[in-house]
Amino acid sequence: xxxxxxxxxxxGKLVSVKLEYGRKIKSIQILGDFFLHPEEALxxxxxxxxxxxxxxxxxxxxGKIAKVLAMNNAELIGVTPDAIAETIRxxxxxxx
Amino acid sequence: xxxxxxxxxxxxxxxxxxxxxxxxxxxxAVSIGTFQSMEKEVNTARCRELGVNYIRRITxxxxxxxxxxxxxxxxxxxxxxxxxxxxxxSYAFICDWIISGLKxxxxxxxxxxINDILVQGKKISGNAQTRKQGVLLQHGTVxxxxxxxxxxxxxxxxxxxxxxxxxxxxxxxxTSVSKYSSASIxxxxxxxxxxxxxxxxxxQGSLSGEEESRASELARTVYATDAWNFSR
Numbered sequence: 315x316x317x318x319x320x321x322x323x324x325x326g327k328l329v330s331v332k333l334e335y336g337r338k339i340k341s342i343q344i345l346g347d348f349f350l351h352p353e354e355a356l357x358x359x360x361x362x363x364x365x366x367x368x369x370x371x372x373x374x375x376x377g378k379i380a381k382v383l384a385m386n387n388a389e390l391i392g393v394t395p396d397a398i399a400e401t402i403r404x405x406x407x408x409x410x
Numbered sequence: 411x412x413x414x415x416x417x418x419x420x421x422x423x424x425x426x427x428x429x430x431x432x433x434x435x436x437x438x439a440v441s442i443g444t445f446q447s448m449e450k451e452v453n454t455a456r457c458r459e460l461g462v463n464y465i466r467r468i469t470x471x472x473x474x475x476x477x478x479x480x481x482x483x484x485x486x487x488x489x490x491x492x493x494x495x496x497x498x499x500s501y502a503f504i505c506d507w508i509i510s511g512l513k514x515x516x517x518x519x520x521x522x523x524i525n526d527i528l529v530q531g532k533k534i535s536g537n538a539q540t541r542k543q544g545v546l547l548q549h550g551t552v553x554x555x556x557x558x559x560x561x562x563x564x565x566x567x568x569x570x571x572x573x574x575x576x577x578x579x580x581x582x583x584x585t586s587v588s589k590y591s592s593a594s595i596x597x598x599x600x601x602x603x604x605x606x607x608x609x610x611x612x613x614q615g616s617l618s619g620e621e622e623s624r625a626s627e628l629a630r631t632v633y634a635t636d637a638w639n640f641s642r
Contacts, residue, residue: 347472
């Protein structure tokens, strides 16, 4: 299935997710007008999320994102790992 | 975009001094943030119809319409060590130069974190930063007299994005220098230059031959390609 969801983070930026999934995420693109330093961390976050259930608990998804951020010494500005996780879950709900 | 990156490489390699650059776009163009989707953000068919270019930046942030006669774009490219370490603090640091420039035109503006400058609650400047290999690159736009209707005909503005601001019309979100000052676009540039260079030793110059040639190469191999511009 393919799905899309987006949300405006309160006091922050817009984040959206393009998802292709079955029981697990097959491919994902995280889009938006947020900032991430270094930018190269985003494809690494997307890669780390492949194989995760898009309906997993928010903490599980955001934990994976936070881990990649920490490993890359990366800083996410205008959006949070939780907000990305929520958007992924919204995308999965959208096609239920 | 290729020029900004070429300068960044030259500053990184110690071949160029810290650089402040002012420029305008000919033809006009829409730039999108590095994490945005071109298809989602930009009405590319309308851009082609009007002869407007579209391009992906290396920096995050949102879509910007660079109207040839409606805005001034700037870039600041210098070693990171010259700026506050924190990203948010360094936005404030550089945006203060824009605020200072606008002040010389009699415009009272204020910094609105993360990356905007507002006049009376409306956006007059948007800014975006990246840091690569010890070099900070921040570029941004100062709206001079943007044709807002044309701008929004080129962008696919998300209703979601403006919903939390409780604004009915996207046109109410932005303003420009010409609404508060009779300065020409050249005078606006002069004022910005004063703001950016205040308290600094500087000399006016142009790109080196090497920078120009690298900029052309980057334009050809990256910034003019669909592979880059439609990568998301």
